Amino acid sequence: MPPAYRLPFEKPILELEATLAELEAAPGSEVEVRDKIRKTRVELSRLKREIFEKLEPWEVVQVARHPERPHSSDYLELVFDEFVELHGDRAFGDDPAILTGFAKLEDRKVMFVGQQKGRTMKDRAATLNAMPHPEGYRKALHRMQMAAKYRLPIICFIDTPGAYPGIGAEERGQAYQIAFNLREMSRIGTPIVCIVIGEGGSGGALGIGIGDYIAMLQHSYYSVISPEGCAGILWKDSKYKDRAARALKFTSGDLKRLGVIDEIIQEPLGGAHRDHRQTAVILKGRLMQIVRDLSSYPIDRLLERRYDKFRRIGVFEELPPVVGGNGDNRDSAAETA
Amino acid sequence: MSSVEKPEVQASPRPRRKRGVPEGLWMRCEGCGATVFKKKIDEHMGVCTEAGCNYHFYVPAMKRIEQLLDQDSFEEWHTELSSLDPLGFVDRRPYPERLREEQARTGLKEACIVGRGYLRGRPLVCAVTDSAFIMGSMGSVVGEKLTRSIEQATRLLLPLVIVSGSGGGARMHEGILSLMQMGKVCAALGRYHDAGGLFVSVLTNPTMGGVAASFASLGDIIFAEPKALVGFAGPRVVKATVKAELPEGFQTSEFMLAHGFIDRIVSRPQLRTEIARVIDYCVR
Numbered sequence: 373m374p375p376a377y378r379l380p381f382e383k384p385i386l387e388l389e390a391t392l393a394e395l396e397a398a399p400g401s402e403v404e405v406r407d408k409i410r411k412t413r414v415e416l417s418r419l420k421r422e423i424f425e426k427l428e429p430w431e432v433v434q435v436a437r438h439p440e441r442p443h444s445s446d447y448l449e450l451v452f453d454e455f456v457e458l459h460g461d462r463a464f465g466d467d468p469a470i471l472t473g474f475a476k477l478e479d480r481k482v483m484f485v486g487q488q489k490g491r492t493m494k495d496r497a498a499t500l501n502a503m504p505h506p507e508g509y510r511k512a513l514h515r516m517q518m519a520a521k522y523r524l525p526i527i528c529f530i531d532t533p534g535a536y537p538g539i540g541a542e543e544r545g546q547a548y549q550i551a552f553n554l555r556e557m558s559r560i561g562t563p564i565v566c567i568v569i570g571e572g573g574s575g576g577a578l579g580i581g582i583g584d585y586i587a588m589l590q591h592s593y594y595s596v597i598s599p600e601g602c603a604g605i606l607w608k609d610s611k612y613k614d615r616a617a618r619a620l621k622f623t624s625g626d627l628k629r630l631g632v633i634d635e636i637i638q639e640p641l642g643g644a645h646r647d648h649r650q651t652a653v654i655l656k657g658r659l660m661q662i663v664r665d666l667s668s669y670p671i672d673r674l675l676e677r678r679y680d681k682f683r684r685i686g687v688f689e690e691l692p693p694v695v696g697g698n699g700d701n702r703d704s705a706a707e708t709a
Numbered sequence: 710m711s712s713v714e715k716p717e718v719q720a721s722p723r724p725r726r727k728r729g730v731p732e733g734l735w736m737r738c739e740g741c742g743a744t745v746f747k748k749k750i751d752e753h754m755g756v757c758t759e760a761g762c763n764y765h766f767y768v769p770a771m772k773r774i775e776q777l778l779d780q781d782s783f784e785e786w787h788t789e790l791s792s793l794d795p796l797g798f799v800d801r802r803p804y805p806e807r808l809r810e811e812q813a814r815t816g817l818k819e820a821c822i823v824g825r826g827y828l829r830g831r832p833l834v835c836a837v838t839d840s841a842f843i844m845g846s847m848g849s850v851v852g853e854k855l856t857r858s859i860e861q862a863t864r865l866l867l868p869l870v871i872v873s874g875s876g877g878g879a880r881m882h883e884g885i886l887s888l889m890q891m892g893k894v895c896a897a898l899g900r901y902h903d904a905g906g907l908f909v910s911v912l913t914n915p916t917m918g919g920v921a922a923s924f925a926s927l928g929d930i931i932f933a934e935p936k937a938l939v940g941f942a943g944p945r946v947v948k949a950t951v952k953a954e955l956p957e958g959f960q961t962s963e964f965m966l967a968h969g970f971i972d973r974i975v976s977r978p979q980l981r982t983e984i985a986r987v988i989d990y991c992v993r
Contacts, residue, residue: 537950538947539947551926575879582892595885596885596919601946682896683856683897685889686849686850691791
């Protein structure tokens with residue numbers, strides 16, 4: 373089924389998909405037609421591969437934001453066998469931009485924390501397109517701390533343009549709550565798996581993004597700032613977003629190269645929005661493996677690993693200290709990612 | 710309320726007038742608009758002496774350390790760390806070029822200075838970020854320097870004081886690596902916290918974005934200088950999002966105090982006394 377929302381660079385694919393649909397709908401089954409269908413299918417695969425292998429960074433953003441791309445709620449249906457939603461942060465409210473609750477991954481019980489965009493206009497208005505408020509981050513942390521109490525592994529799905537930049541969010545301590553989550557997630561005593569499923573928007577993503585294993589779906593992005601925001605500041609005009617997108621190096625391939633993520637999870641040919649079911653199958657397989665692997669560590673070892681994982685991130689130069697120079701150089705080994 | 714109207718600026722590609730106290734005998738106070746005698750302001754730690762003004766001018770990181778710590782007690786750490794260009798980042802200028810310019814302009818090697826020293830005889834670890842250096846933004850070097858200092862404070866069981874001045878948050882020019890420094894520094898603060906360390910965070914104008922959303926907000930005690938811009942999203946971004954006028958005094962120290970995120974607003978000349986007092990309450 374071709375997606376209704378069209379990305380400009382997908383045009384050749386969509387045209388060919390339409391041709392294929394026409395051929396398949398045609399009555400009769402002459403050898404000639406069947407042959408043509410087969411050839412068209414081969415051509416379609418080739419085209420999808422060609423286009424999606426060479427997406428420009430700005431095009432990756434467009435795929436990551438595709439309205440038909442699977443969201444947390446879709447994966448809850450397709451990957452997990454049960455979801456017992458738990459609402460609210462016990463302090464202010466229930467932010468629909470972050471879904472939390474018990475879930476079953478086959479027979480393994482886990483805690484699910486996922487940023488949720490919503491499919492309908494109404495849902496998107498409620499979640500503000502998955503831009504959480506402080507209460508959303510508080511809700512997430514509350515559930516994660518409970519998960520640690522019962523030794524449930526935590527699965528975080530990241531999909532946000534960023535934490536909501538509004539008046540209420542500032543009044544209720546957006547900065548503090550994200551900071552607090554970063555500190556607390558670094559020492560929650562249960563395995564945490566973070567998957568960027570779409571948009572990894574800055575601090576809003578990182579606020580549920582500290583874990584033992586960090587992966588990205590192939591066509592997602594994870595960035596310190598949105599390409600529009602970066603273009604507005606450095607190029608003085610958000611229309612240079614494609615240039616900013618190139619400069620920021622935020623695709624899954626970039627992050628893997630920079631040593632920030634552990635894994636790129638492949639999407640079906642032509643992107644996750646083309647095939648929710650297949651994406652879910654791939655994702656589920658990887659999640660089960662990752663959770664199984666992480667569960668084998670004793671907690672103190674797990675926390676050591678988690679600390680070291682973030683500790684070593686950073687690229688800098690370290691010149692030898694001046695003789696007789698200052699400083700406590702006990703840990704002066706160059707640590708570059 | 711000039712600080713509120715200040716746009717959320719990060720590194721500006723245009724050469725810009727040097728921030729803070731300009732050369733010359735006289736200068737204009739951004740708080741009260743009066744023309745004030747520079748020497749007098751300098752003698753008053755960069756605080757306007759006009760009646761009822763109390764405007765806090767920018768002070769460079771080294772000057773801040775002089776003001777805060779006992780004379781000649783500061784021992785700077787990790788000066789050997791310097792920034793690279795891991796992304797090959799070019800906006801309207803290459804990042805290495807921008808770094809060299811910022812270094813020449815500010816006399817700093819990076820946006821933060823760390824080390825140990827004494828405050829009224831009390832030993833402590835101290836870090837200061839300087840908002841003049843690429844808006845005080847945190848890239849790999851700032852993250853690494855802070856993390857090492859926090860780890861050293863943990864080992865040495867010393868109180869930690871971090872003075873933040875950063876309108877830039879996480880540094881765009883180092884992309885995702887900058888974002889991850891937030892996690893790195895916060896994790897180090899988690900261990901420091903577990904070890905029972907006292908962390909006093911001092912917020913100065915401006916403390917925004919990824920700096921506010923990481924170490925700056927995690928102090929056991931959080932002080933802020935009066936009328937500093939403090940918040941997560943820049944006021945321009947908030948205004949564009951909500952499409953409405955922002956409340957009076959939005960994202961100032963006073964606003965953050967009223968909403969419960971700052972313990973005390975402290976004028977610069979009182980900082981030493983206030984920090985020493987907190988240390989005496991908390992440190993055995």
